[in-house]
Amino acid sequence: xxxxxxxxxxxxxxxxxxxxxxxxxxxxxxxxxxxxxxxxxxxxxxxxxxxxxxxxxxxxxxxxxxxxxxxxxxxxxxxxxxxxxxxxxxxxxxxxxxxxxxxxxxxxxxxxxxxxxxxxxxxxxxxxxxxxxxxxxxxxxxxxxxxxxxxxxxxxxxxxxxxxxxx
Amino acid sequence: xxxxxxxxxxxxxxxxxxxxxxxxxxxxxxxxxxxxxxxxxxxxxxxxxxxxxxxxxxxxxxxxxxxxxxxxxxxxxxxxxxxxxxxxxxxxxxxxxxxxxxxxxxxxxxxxxxxxxxxxxxxxxxxxxxxxxxxxxxxxxxxxxxxxxxxxxxxxxxxxxxxxxxxxxxxxxxxxxxxxxxxxxxxxxxxxxxxxxxxxxxxxxxxxxxxxxxxxxxxxxxxxxxxxxxxxxxxxxxxxxxxxxxxxxxxxxxxxxxxxxxxxxxxxxxxxxxxxxxxxxxxxxxxxxxxxxxxxxxxxxxxxxxxxxxxxxxxxxxxxxxxxxxxxxxxxxxxxxxxxxxxxxxxxxxxxxxxxxxxxxxxxxxxxxxxxxxxxxxxxxxxxxxxxxxxxxxxxxxxxxxxxxxxxxxxxxxxxxxxxxxxxxxxxxxxxxxxxxxxxxxxxxxxxxxxxxxxxxxxxxxxxxxxxxxxxxxxxxxxxxxxxxxxxxxxxxxxxxxxxxxxxxxxx
Numbered sequence: 129x130x131x132x133x134x135x136x137x138x139x140x141x142x143x144x145x146x147x148x149x150x151x152x153x154x155x156x157x158x159x160x161x162x163x164x165x166x167x168x169x170x171x172x173x174x175x176x177x178x179x180x181x182x183x184x185x186x187x188x189x190x191x192x193x194x195x196x197x198x199x200x201x202x203x204x205x206x207x208x209x210x211x212x213x214x215x216x217x218x219x220x221x222x223x224x225x226x227x228x229x230x231x232x233x234x235x236x237x238x239x240x241x242x243x244x245x246x247x248x249x250x251x252x253x254x255x256x257x258x259x260x261x262x263x264x265x266x267x268x269x270x271x272x273x274x275x276x277x278x279x280x281x282x283x284x285x286x287x288x289x290x291x292x293x294x295x
Numbered sequence: 296x297x298x299x300x301x302x303x304x305x306x307x308x309x310x311x312x313x314x315x316x317x318x319x320x321x322x323x324x325x326x327x328x329x330x331x332x333x334x335x336x337x338x339x340x341x342x343x344x345x346x347x348x349x350x351x352x353x354x355x356x357x358x359x360x361x362x363x364x365x366x367x368x369x370x371x372x373x374x375x376x377x378x379x380x381x382x383x384x385x386x387x388x389x390x391x392x393x394x395x396x397x398x399x400x401x402x403x404x405x406x407x408x409x410x411x412x413x414x415x416x417x418x419x420x421x422x423x424x425x426x427x428x429x430x431x432x433x434x435x436x437x438x439x440x441x442x443x444x445x446x447x448x449x450x451x452x453x454x455x456x457x458x459x460x461x462x463x464x465x466x467x468x469x470x471x472x473x474x475x476x477x478x479x480x481x482x483x484x485x486x487x488x489x490x491x492x493x494x495x496x497x498x499x500x501x502x503x504x505x506x507x508x509x510x511x512x513x514x515x516x517x518x519x520x521x522x523x524x525x526x527x528x529x530x531x532x533x534x535x536x537x538x539x540x541x542x543x544x545x546x547x548x549x550x551x552x553x554x555x556x557x558x559x560x561x562x563x564x565x566x567x568x569x570x571x572x573x574x575x576x577x578x579x580x581x582x583x584x585x586x587x588x589x590x591x592x593x594x595x596x597x598x599x600x601x602x603x604x605x606x607x608x609x610x611x612x613x614x615x616x617x618x619x620x621x622x623x624x625x626x627x628x629x630x631x632x633x634x635x636x637x638x639x640x641x642x643x644x645x646x647x648x649x650x651x652x653x654x655x656x657x658x659x660x661x662x663x664x665x666x667x668x669x670x671x672x673x674x675x676x677x678x679x680x681x682x683x684x685x686x687x688x689x690x691x692x693x694x695x696x697x698x699x700x701x702x703x704x705x706x707x708x709x710x711x712x713x714x715x716x717x718x719x720x721x722x723x724x725x726x727x728x729x730x731x732x733x734x735x736x737x738x739x740x741x742x743x744x745x746x747x748x749x750x751x752x753x754x755x756x757x758x759x760x761x762x763x764x765x766x767x768x769x770x771x772x773x774x775x776x777x778x779x780x781x782x783x784x785x786x787x788x789x790x791x792x793x794x795x796x797x798x799x800x801x802x803x
Contacts, residue, residue: 163634163636163637164636164640166637166640166641167640179427181427181536181537182427182515182536182542183510183511183512183515184510185509185510185511185543185544185545186510187509187510187544191510192510192544194536194538194542196427196537200537200634201427201536201537201538201542202538203538203541203542203544218427218428219427219428220336220428220429220430220431221336223428235606236606236607236608236612236616238608238609238612240544241546241611241612241615241616242606242607242611242612242613242615242616243541243544244541244633244634244637245544262336262337262338264337264338264341268338268341268342268345268397269341271345272341272344272345272348275344275345275348275349275352276344276348278348278352279347279348279351279352279355282351282352282355282356283351283355285355285359286355286358286359289359289362290362290365
């Protein structure tokens with residue numbers, strides 16, 4: 129009997145965890161979904177997640193940080209001191225910090241000239257950004273060098289041909 | 296001395312001049328190569344080295360094939376100019392697509408060609424993915440293509456690479472830039488490039504300074520300033536980030552772009568006249584009158600319409616989200632201050648229709664703008680007025696009607712017919728684009744919006760242009776951008792030349 133109770137308890141707890149997990153995942157909304165459902169989501173508190181890109185655009189005691197979640201990109205309006213926690217912004221040589229932001233979504237923000245934006249209430253760095261490894265394939269270098277040699281040879285033939293025809 | 300033998304001498308002429316155009320583009324690749332070295336972007340460095348070497352090889356081969364032309368320049372005819380222009384654009388599209396393809400940011404060669412054609416034609420539609428992570432050197436290349444495409448790359452290559460340019464006006468017209476500011480084409484081309492370079496310095500400096508005030512770091516502000524100016528002035532619409540103009544969150548930055556894209560959409564002749572002291576030309580010119588009337592009406596109508604929806608509640612918001620997009624569409628720039636899908640979801644049929652109309656009208660002739668041009672709209676409108684006046688006037692009274700464009704010109708039937716023909720060609724291209732869009736299941740309004748944006752070389756999207764759209768649409772959009780930019784004549788000449796060549800071979 130006790131065995132059955134323990135088994136039922138364990139199953140219930142594991143189910144709870146599963147359900148809890150799916151609720152958390154559903155809470156994070158994609159940026160494209162916000163754009164598609166802007167009217168319904170306007171003024172609501174939302175949680176989004178994405179990579180910080182470019183750089184923080186400082187405006188007084190606040191700043192803009194643009195994030196990209198793979199479906200779209202959007203500006204997050206946040207206090208300046210919070211941006212200090214974001215160490216890496218995404219660009220060609222970096223994968224930016226992965227942020228999770230909870231804040232109020234604005235379809236046409238009155239404070240910011242009609243921007244589609246999110247005014248953040250809380251920000252968490254889910255995963256630190258990193259420098260991306262840039263290695264050039266050897267084949268690319270070999271092909272490049274061979275083509276350069278070929279172009280130089282042809283250049284010499286061209287100048288000889290032009291000189292000959294001019295003479 | 297005539298050294299041309301046989302019936303196919305045209306091929307040598309076309310090969311010779313096309314070779315120089317290809318070589319010119321190859322030399323321009325030095326800039327992204329130097330940028331890649333400076334910023335230690337080694338993958339793009341090798342991508343550009345490979346592309347440059349291929350371009351040099353092809354360019355030199357074409358010149359060597361057609362080297363007899365050096366002694367037979369008197370044989371160059373109008374048809375050659377048109378064919379060189381249209382053929383060069385196709386060859387350059389493939390060559391310039393190589394760095395895109397090697398970067399891994401495009402799905403296919405077709406997507407790469409689409410983006411290059413979009414740049415050359417100053418359209419600004421994008422299929423390149425993950426813009427936020429592309430290298431600065433590739434970004435420089437994207438914006439260089441749109442800047443050069445806007446000023447006229449054939450004439451750039453030919454005037455700077457060839458010593459003798461007495462016949463180069465032929466090539467100039469082939470690229471749909473038929474204006475003679477001074478008696479020779481070299482002088483005209485140099486004036487156009489001088490005007491553009493002066494604005495490039497002023498524009499980049501203004502956006503650089505403003506960029507730093509809105510929070511960009513100095514180096515980033517410089518590159519962003521350079522890129523955004525190149526896009527504004529050439530009415531291109533490319534931007535270095537996914538969000539386009541929305542990345543900057545700045546009213547001042549948007550205002551600067553408005554100034555530069557309006558200036559870019561004006562006729563080079565008008566710039567020259569004003570810089571030469573003839574300031575009245577701005578008010579008298581038929582194109583500026585046409586542009587200011589149509590932009591004012593379109594902006595008012597769009598503001599009135601969107602005020603009903605209640606989305607935008609104050610004047611600044613209306614200006615930044617509505618007037619900005621109307622002006623961007625009308626000048627065929629394509630910078631967007633709202634998301635593509637917002638047009639479909641929030642602007643409604645009336646708002647979309649307003650944008651479709653202004654995108655098709657476009658900017659001025661012989662400017663960096665696309666569309667069927669304010670000059671042609673002005674000519675057709677004036678011809679309607681003239682016909683009405685003729686109807687009402689006495690039959691014995693023969694009156695000559697005129698319009699003002701740089702100088703007073705007679706409104707001849709030939710001019711009206713030529714303008715109407717080009718407008719009809721644009722409308723047919725737009726109609727086919729809309730038809731194809733609806734065939735693939737897109738709503739009529741969305742298909743019309745995207746087709747107008749492509750035909751008018753605008754670049755605003757309603758969300759149709761994505762890497763996942765049907766291949767047929769990508770191919771048609773490339774053709775429509777190309778036709779729209781070269782204003783049909785050169786492309787028709789190329790088709791005629793190919794058919795003529797096949798006939799010659801057949802009858803031999």
